[in-house]
Amino acid sequence: MAQSQGWVKRYIKAFCKGFFVAVPVAVTFLDRVACVARVEGASMQSPKNPEQKIIKRVIALEGDIVRTIGHKNRYVKVPRGHIWVEGDHHGHSFDSNSFGPVSLGLLHAHATHILWPPERWQKLESVLPPERLPVQREEE
Structure with missing residues (x-):
């Protein structure tokens, strides 16, 4: 036994x-x-520390105009080859409002689920609050 x-x-x-x-x-x-989705969380290299990986929400793609939160410019047009990313905790997040648009070359993957800790297991939703939608999207 x-x-x-x-x-x-x-x-x-x-x-x-x-x-x-x-x-x-x-x-x-x-x-x-998979391809880059406009709203999915994104795993990327930190623009300030390439050894560090961070996960942020993609708010806008190249050509989009986004209203910023605490950035030096109130509105930013995302340049070609870049994305605008933000964390979920705006007052405490190190994101595009701190360092500006992020090069697509730093993007590694997009997050679809939270796996750790186990009590937070969930699928990530691809929904932005209305106030975080780009002000203007470039027509494709």
């Missing part, structure tokens, strides 16, 4: 290790083949 319980413990431990290593890699791989 004790021997069978040891096998179960080893199996569960191996499964948990594999799950927490494999799932983020699988999610990243699947997201890397």
